[in-house]
Amino acid sequence: MGPSGAVRHATGTQPGRAGSGRAVTRTLSDDPLGGTVRRTVLPSGLRVLTEAIPAMRSVSFGIWVAVGSRDETGPQAGAAHFLEHLLFKGTHKRSALEISSGIEAVGGETNAFTTKEYTCYYARVLDEDLPLAIDVMCDLVADSLLEAADVETERGVILEEIAMHDDEPGDEVHDLFARAVYGDHPLGRLISGTEETVTPMTRRQIQSFYRRRYTAPQIVIAAAGNLDHAAVVKLVRQALRGTPLDTDPAAPAPHRSATPAVRTRPATTLIEPKESEQAHVILGCPGIDRTDERRFALGVLNNVLGGGMSSRLFQEIREQRGLAYSVYSYASQYADSGIFAVYAGCAPGKVDEVLELTRTELARVAAEGITEAELARGKGMSKGSFVLGLEDTGSRMSRLAKGELLYGDLMPVDELLTRVDAVTLTDVNTLAAELLSRPMSLAVVGPFGEHDFSA
Missing domain, CATH: 3.30.830.10 (Metalloenzyme, LuxS/M16 peptidase-like)
Incomplete structure (x- = not known):
């Protein structure tokens, strides 16, 4: 137990047997400088953390996936970022317009970003609209259609994004420096990929990356604001029921791996x-x-x-x-x-x-x-x-x-x-x-x- 009554937990701890249907909850901290933090591990291995802050009238809700650009092979460079774009394009329940308009209609906002080691999808809404945000965000992450037409549309958008980035030398120099240090290692590559890797990337490649990488033990759901932890967990389980993220895991939730092993270049x-x-x-x-x-x-x-x-x-x-x-x-x-x-x-x-x-x-x-x-x-x-x-x-x-x-x-x-x-x-x-x-x-x-x- 750490300061402020914080209960320290081991990396990847998953109490209970997978598939038992039993979620295990712990209170991690009751911090005087924050709210009460609780953590629940679902039977699937997916983890839900919340911080209850009653004084707030908003809630931020995020779905974080332990997948980034360093997890791509050379020909896959840009796949994680490509997928981030595509998940907003429609599910079996919602069109792309319904995803965006549903949250915007209540004054909320949604967005996403990809880094070298993780991807995040998030929404910020009034506390009373948290059920809607949970349903929409879980739906788009767990059940995206990845339609062929959308792949082609977003390919054009991403190529424009890459070209725009090339017109910003203040941004470009950071990517150049990463390449100077890491060379051809994935940490040295562009998160967005390049025109040479994004142009030939197929729907099948992206679909495979999606289903292999977006598994429950690789995902953390976090929310902070005026909320009730048990209610958030219940809403998440309802939103994910019947999706690939509701299945039993093959292994306990892993710590974020560092693969492939890092290599740096001599001073360049x-x-x-x-x-x-x-x-x-x-x-x-x-x-x-x-x-x-x-x-x-x-x-x-x-x-x-x-x-x-x-x-x-x-x-x-x-x-x-x-x-x-x-x-x-x-x-x-x-x-x-x-x-x-x-x-x-x-x-x-x-x-x-x-x-x-x-x-x-x-x-x-x-x-x-x-x-x-x-x-x-x-x-x-x-x-x-x-x-x-x-x-x-x-x-x-x-x-x-x-x-x-x-x-x-x-x-x-x-x-x-x-x-x-x-x-x-x-x-x-x-x-x-x-x-x-x-x-x-x-x-x-x-x-x-x-x-x-x-x-």
């Missing part, structure tokens, strides 16, 4: 020539995975280096020298890998100076570390951004789902704050010395041909 420089008024650059290296205990120290280090207007890089590059409008550092973390990087958007003629200043600052922190004052400020930023990010039902719903799907556990708010408070100056400086001394990869999008961007 990739340049994408593009006629643009601004150049976009990312300098960085492989980081740490999301379960690494040093992730709290990394959050503090990131804040100090480039996490806000008071950060070292922002002050040095923008405030003091006016070399870039946007400059920041960030950390991306996956099941078995991660990235730490610095982004800057600047005039093409200033790229060399920006890179020199960035490399110098990273080397300085690696050698000298940060100060006690910076440690305190970095901790404050970490705690404040986390707590302030929980001010709406959507963020609370996401927290439930990610905790279950990515960690197999839900860390109470006060425990997370305690973990941040426990970060020491030695923790941050030791991590900085190791991480920032690693060979750095570089991605550049801008009006460059042959250009030497080395230090």
